[in-house]
Amino acid sequence: MTDRWLSVEDIGEHLGVSKDTVYAWIAKRRMPAHKVGxxxxxxxxxxxxxxxxxxxxxxxxxATDV
Structure with missing residues (x-):
């Protein structure tokens, strides 16, 4: 059985950080995330x-735009 996909809220709770931090990590630190819709x-x-x-x-x- 595979892990279920987690939301921004779920992963923030798992890591102990805010949703804003998760969004910043996606944009600036290339956090592994997948856009679904x-x-x-x-x-x-x-x-x-x-x-x-x-x-x-x-x-x-x-991360920087190259």
Missing amino acids: RLWKFQRSEVDAWVKAGGASDDTPE
Whole structure:
């Protein structure tokens, strides 16, 4: 059985951060997220791996448009 897709609220609660922080991480830190219609959805395993790799760290440079 696979993990269910999580909403912005769900993933924020899982990580202990606000919805605004989640949206900022999607835009600036390339947080793994998938757009489904108008909604952002997340796989817990992808987000956990991103966090463990330092994606949410303040030391991680923000993504830039290239």
